[in-house]
Amino acid sequence: MSNSLRHGVISGDRLRSFDDINARASRIASGLTKLGVKQGDSVSILMRNDIAFLEAAYAVARLGAYAVPVNWHFKPEEITYVISDSGSHVLISHADMLHQLRDAIPAGITSISVPTPPEIVANYKIDPAILGTPDGAIDMESWINEQPPYDGPAVPAPHNMIYTSGTTGHPKGVRRFAPTPDQQKSADAMRVRVYGLKEASRALLPGPLYHSAPNAFALRAGKLGGLLVMMPRFDAEEFLRIIQDEKIDTIFMVPTMFIRLMKLPEDVRNKYDMSSLRHIIHAAAPCPADVKTAMIDWWGPVIFEFYGSTESGAVTFANSEDALKKPGTVGKIAPGAELRFLGDDGEILPQGEIGEIYSRIAGNPDFTYHNKPEKRAEIDRDGFITSGDVGYIDADGYVFICDRKRDMVISGGVNIYPAEIESALHALPGVHDCAVFGIPDAEFGESLMAVIEPQPGVVLDLAKVRVDLKKALADYKVPKAMEIQSNLPREDSGKIFKRRLRDPYWAKVGRTI
DSSP states (O other): OOSSOOOEEEETTEEEOHHHHHHHHHHHHHHHHHTTOOTTOEEEEEOSSOHHHHHHHHHHHHTTOEEEEOOTTSOHHHHHHHHHHHTOSEEEEEHHHHHHHGGGSOTTOEEEEEOOOHHHHHHHTOOGGGOSOOTTOEEHHHHHHHOOOOOSOOOOOOOOOEEEOOSSSSOEEEEEOOOOHHHHHHHHHHIIIIIOOOTTOEEEEOSOTTSHHHHHHHHHHTTSSSEEEEOSSOOHHHHHHHHHHHTOOEEEEOHHHHHHHHTSOHHHHTTSOOTTOOEEEEOSSOOOHHHHHHHHHHHOSOEEEEEEETTTEEEEEEOHHHHHHSTTOOEEEOTTEEEEEEOTTSOBOOTTOOEEEEEEETTSOOEEETTOHHHHHHTEETTEEOOSEEEEEOTTSEEEEEEEGGGOEEETTEEEOHHHHHHHHHTSTTEEEEEEEEEEETTTEEEEEEEEEEOTTOOOOHHHHHHHHHHHSOGGGSOSEEEEOSSOOBOTTSOBOHHHHHHHHHHTTTOOO
16 A cells, blocks of 8 residues: 555545545536526436535535435435425436436436446446436536626525435425534534544545435535545445545544454454554444443443434534443434423423433524425424434433334333344344344234344244243333344445335234324
8 A cells, every 4th residue: 555645536446636525516516506406406326426416416515405315325306305395406326326317307307317437337236328428418517517606796605405314105205404604613523523524524425315314424524634434335354444545533423333343354354554543433232231332342431422314403412432331322412402302291200210301402494394394393492302212311321222113012001112122133142133123913003013124144033032022021112923033124324124024014904093
């Protein structure tokens, strides 16, 4: 490896300087203006991790418009819903995805075709026949070259409008108002504290840009003059190689990545130099305490965690010392944030009692759900909002998440939190992962179902699993039904896609709860 460090943004074998990225973003902004995009409008971006994604997002922000990252895992009808709901009349997309959408693109949409880069083609085994610019679309590269640099007025740049993956119905676009200078200063300080991003950071992003936290992480890292490496998809050993070769110091991760790293043979893990690491932040899904401890043992006290949502921002923060001292915690309440734990009657609960978590950050610009202000009102109580999580705060000020309120199972009138049972299952030998949820029960309304994914090569005896669970849990918390399943369905964030497991049971009885 060369002694000189590289700077700019890397994707695959491509390195683009920050100057080039800014120049291209300026020309894209100019071109979008000619297409009628103005302040307050929306522009949809349908791309996997790519340098062009950042350029498009920066360009849209210069116009005071909203970039709308679209989850490229969505089916055509889901993609067209987001494009239509957001009010976009321009879609910037990788060429192969435009080919696959074909006639599903809503009428009146101008499509800009971005060449699908070689690292994406290789990692996703894309058919070469769909890499050309589709008929009727604008070729991004030739179009950029025709545009002058943008010379319009400076306007406040809003956050990207992220569509949350709703558990029921269509996803909702979180439309946050453009920050004031003071709010922007507060947000930048938060990103230093939570994301670890500061001038000349050498950052690595292995997660998808359409998710809110990876998106915010990458857009900030791309402006700090150091390095941003974006992986087309996560590969455990390649991830370690990049850290070593590019002297990475700051990373945004999800717990699934930790688990995959720990599965590497010890000699592979020890082969790479991790000494450059300074700040590893993770979020999006619960991290098993034993995995967190193992990662800290390996990398040192450089692992941090936050809890929050697209709507709330980061409302708690934990360092490695917190994780070791209070296994399972998501940390203490972050500076500037306030939390309340409310009972079913809406009353504030005391320390130690489990309730629905409501939060606010006074310095955050407010938001609405695009086209759905009534949904925004539903999650608000006295200026505090909830994402439906249930938890408590202990006497030392540490916050613990117990479950999602909507995941709660009510069996025979008794509230049962699946996360507690999942935690007990995780502790059993041979269990790699699991999902516990409610299924219809003629007598009790709902009963518990557990789907368990064993570790590779392990054969689990469900009768023994049941006996072991009864040692840790009250009998009514032991699932009536259990099954073994390999490769549980997952979202890119690492969360198990529990709805895909749960819905078939409820479809049979014609109700959802």
